[in-house]
Amino acid sequence: MKEEYGFNIGDVRIPGRIALAPMAGYTEYPFRAVVAGFGCPLAVTPLVSAKGLSMGNRSSAAILRKGPGDAEVVAGQVFGADPKAMADAAWHVADVGFDLVDVNLGCPVRKVHRQSAGAALTADLELLRKVVKAVVRASPIPVTAKIRVGLSDDTINGPEVAKVLEGEGVVCVAVHGRTVVQGFSGRSDPDRIAEVVNEVEIPVVANGDVTTPPKAKELLERTGAAAIMIGRAALRAPDLIARADEYIRTGAEPPAADVDVLFDAYVRLFDLTANAYGDERAAKIIRKFVINLAKGFPGARRLREKGAAVSSREEYINVLDEMQRTTPANPSSSAVRV
Numbered sequence: 024m025k026e027e028y029g030f031n032i033g034d035v036r037i038p039g040r041i042a043l044a045p046m047a048g049y050t051e052y053p054f055r056a057v058v059a060g061f062g063c064p065l066a067v068t069p070l071v072s073a074k075g076l077s078m079g080n081r082s083s084a085a086i087l088r089k090g091p092g093d094a095e096v097v098a099g100q101v102f103g104a105d106p107k108a109m110a111d112a113a114w115h116v117a118d119v120g121f122d123l124v125d126v127n128l129g130c131p132v133r134k135v136h137r138q139s140a141g142a143a144l145t146a147d148l149e150l151l152r153k154v155v156k157a158v159v160r161a162s163p164i165p166v167t168a169k170i171r172v173g174l175s176d177d178t179i180n181g182p183e184v185a186k187v188l189e190g191e192g193v194v195c196v197a198v199h200g201r202t203v204v205q206g207f208s209g210r211s212d213p214d215r216i217a218e219v220v221n222e223v224e225i226p227v228v229a230n231g232d233v234t235t236p237p238k239a240k241e242l243l244e245r246t247g248a249a250a251i252m253i254g255r256a257a258l259r260a261p262d263l264i265a266r267a268d269e270y271i272r273t274g275a276e277p278p279a280a281d282v283d284v285l286f287d288a289y290v291r292l293f294d295l296t297a298n299a300y301g302d303e304r305a306a307k308i309i310r311k312f313v314i315n316l317a318k319g320f321p322g323a324r325r326l327r328e329k330g331a332a333v334s335s336r337e338e339y340i341n342v343l344d345e346m347q348r349t350t351p352a353n354p355s356s357s358a359v360r361v
C-alpha cells in the first residue's frame with residue numbers, strides 16, 4: 024500500500040509536510056484560519072507565558088483561542104522556566120482543545136530571557152530537563168519543542184539539546200537554523216539543522232528563510248527533516264504553505280493565488296480579527312499585517328505609512344485596493360523577501 028503523505032507527531036497524524044511557524048502577534052486564530060483557507064496541516068500559536076496563564080492574565084489566555092476553520096493540527100506554544108507553571112500551562116493548552124503543546128526554547132527576546140525561559144533554558148540543561156519532564160508528565164497531549172541550532176557559533180548545542188528533549192519524552196522538535204546570538208540576522212544554516220536530524224529518532228521540523236516551494240523542497244532534502252516550517256514569508260503569501268506542500272507531494276509547483284483571491288483572504292483576516300477583538304482593536308492589529316504586505320509593492324513606503332494609520336475596515340480596504348491597482352504581477356508568485 025502507498026504510504027499516506029504526511030508524518031506523525033506522537034499519535035497525532037499531520038496530513039502534510041509544511042507548517043506555519045509560531046509568530047508573536049501574527050499566528051493567533053484569525054491569521055491561522057486565513058492560511059488554513061488555502062490549506063495548512065500544522066500551525067503553532069504565538070508563545071504564551073506560563074506565568075501569565077497561572078496568574079489568570081486575560082491577554083495570555085486570549086492568545087490561546089481556537090476557532091472554526093483553524094489549521095488541521097494546532098500546537099499551543101508556552102514559555103517559562105518554572106516546572107509547575109509550565110505543567111499547568113500544558114493542561115491549559117490541552118483544555119482549550121489544542122492537539123499539541125509546544126515548548127518555546129528558541130526565543131532570544133530579553134523579556135523572555137530574563138525569566139531564564141525561551142532560548143535561555145538551552146544554556147542550562149539541568150533546568151531544561153526539569154521543566155520538560157514536568158510538562159511531559161502533566162500533559163494529556165503530545166509535547167513538542169522549538170529550538171535554535173545553538174547558542175552561538177562557538178556553542179552549537181542544538182543536537183545535545185534535542186537529545187535531552189527526546190530523552191524526556193518530547194515527540195517532535197522544530198529547529199530554526201540560526202543561533203540565539205544571531206537573533207534574526209545572518210542566514211539560517213541547513214547543515215546545522217541536519218546535525219540535529221542525525222542526532223535524534225523523533226521527527227525534526229526544519230525552519231528558516233524558506234520563501235518559495237522549491238526552497239522548501241531544497242531544505243527538506245538537504246536536512247533530511249520530516250517537515251518544514253515557514254514563518255515570515257507566509258505573512259505576505261498565506262497560500263505559500265499549501266503551495267509548498269503540493270509541490271513536495273506532487274513535484275509540480277502550483278501557481279500562486281490570484282491577487283483578488285489573496286486580497287479577499289486579507290479582508291477575511293480583518294473580519295475574523297474584528298469578530299474576536301472588536302472593530303477598533305482589529306484596525307490596530309491589522310496595521311502590522313498591512314505594513315508587512317506593503318513591502319512587496321511599488322510605492323511601498325507610502326503604502327506602509329497609510330497602513331500604519333489604518334483605523335477602520337474601510338481604510339484598510341482602501342489600502343488593499345491601492346495595492347491591487349499598483350500590482351504588476353501576483354505578489355506571492357515571486358520569491359517573498361524576508
Ligand SMILES: Cc1cc2nc3c(=O)[nH]c(=O)nc-3n(C[C@H](O)[C@H](O)[C@H](O)COP(=O)(O)O)c2cc1C
Nearest residue numbers: 044045046047069070169199231232233253254255
Ligand atoms: C514577528 C515574529 C514573531 C515570532 N514569534 C515567535 C514565537 O512566538 N515563538 C517562536 O518559537 N518563534 C517565533 N518566531 C520565530 C519564527 O517562528 C521562525 O523561527 C523564524 O521567523 C524563522 O523562520 P522564517 O525565516 O520562515 O520566518 C517569530 C518570528 C517573527 C519574525
